[in-house]
Amino acid sequence: MMNETIAALLLLFGVTVLVLAYVLQPLRENRARGEAPAWLALQDQYERVLSMLRDLETDWRTGKIPEEDYHELRRRYLEEGAALLQALQEENETIGGKARVEAAVQARRAQLRRKGA
Structure with missing residues (x-):
């Protein structure tokens, strides 16, 4: 037991x-x-800006924000969102590039092992 x-x-x-x-x-x-x-971190910032844009739109439609403030804030949030989206795309390309280099290195190592075997 x-x-x-x-x-x-x-x-x-x-x-x-x-x-x-x-x-x-x-x-x-x-x-x-x-x-x-x-x-x-970039993804979180981008999602935060999208959320702020949605909230801004809701506040403007319900009359909580004057129109001139709405347009200035919207322009600022759109610029920030566009910059973050571009940074995310560049980060994706960098990560993708690193993955391609790593794959090429692995393929070359496998090829050398086959020749040496």
């Missing part, structure tokens, strides 16, 4: 470790690359 309990606990412990490793894998990869936090 004691051996069965120990075996069950060891099995449960092993499954728990595997599940944690699987769940935490993306976090380890993102931290190792250092790419995701910059992209995520």
